[in-house]
Amino acid sequence: MTTSELTSAAIAALIRQAILDGEFVPNQRLVEADLCELYSASRANVRGALVDLANEGLVERLQNRGARVRAVSLAEAIEISEVRMVLEGLCAYKAAERVTPEEEAELHEIGKAMKDAVASGDLLTYSTSNKLLHARVGEISRQTTANQIIQRVRAQIVRHQYRLAMHPGRPAVSLPEHLEIIEAICAHDPDAAEAAVRRHMRSVIETLQSTARRVEGDGA
Known part of the structure; x- marks a missing residue:
């Protein structure tokens, strides 16, 4: 070599x-x-x-x-999202403890980009900002082990995440969830940040479950 x-x-x-x-x-x-x-x-x-x-x-x-x-089934995507709920909740908790003023400003900028994207119907920009927010929360947390695991499992379900982002009405539902995460982290409230992430991920899981039921119904 x-x-x-x-x-x-x-x-x-x-x-x-x-x-x-x-x-x-x-x-x-x-x-x-x-x-x-x-x-x-x-x-x-x-x-x-x-x-x-x-x-x-x-x-x-x-x-x-x-x-x-490897193609991941909807059932497995739901299981992976349940794992993410726990780990991303931990990262949000740590991020709220460790976020700097410069990082707070960056999170608010991402939130503004997400709001503007929803207002203009720009789903691609919203999806990109969504991924950036989750990545930055992980980085701000300085929780290296949890963040590495999250990145690995997120890569497994990237196709499902894309479909989720394109789900009719989904951005309008997830936007306030993401803004709540940003506000809790910037308020240095670890418990609120973890709870906000868990609520968001439960919403993701419920949407995936709804998709699974619809797919099963179409195949019936």
């Missing part, structure tokens, strides 16, 4: 981000040769990255057929 070649961990991080950004979609094949060319990496390091991502549940390796992005 040359000194400039990406490590397997670095390649895994790039693939993970590509899944989060929707560049690699569920069931898409991840061809080692293509990834080697894309990342200018060795076959061994690409293979190591895919093994790591398989251990995280983002990728599944198929015997004699390579690897592909």
Whole structure:
């Protein structure tokens, strides 16, 4: 390996981000040769990255057929959201304890962008700001372990999150929930921040459950 070649961990991080950004979609094949060319990496390091991502549940390796992005069912997406509710509640609690004035201003700016997006019907900007808010709360919390787990499980359900963001009327429901999280963190009220996140995630879970029931009904 040359000194400039990406490590397997670095390649895994790039693939993970590509899944989060929707560049690699569920069931898409991840061809080692293509990834080697894309990342200018060795076959061994690409293979190591895919093994790591398989251990995280983002990728599944198929015997004699390579690897592909793992598709997550609605039922599993609901379970993952329940895990997120606990961990993101913890991060919000810590963020309320540790947020700085500069970070408070940034959170308020994100909240304003979300309000403007809802007012103009710009769902893409709202979805982007939504992801940014959750990411920044995790970073502000300085709770590294919880934040790493959240990032891994969020990547598994990115497709469901996109559909959720596009759900009719969903932004109007989730906007006040997000603003409540921002206000509680900026008020340095850990209990209120954790409770606000839990209410928001319960709303997410209820919407996913409603989607699951609708899918079952359509298939009946």
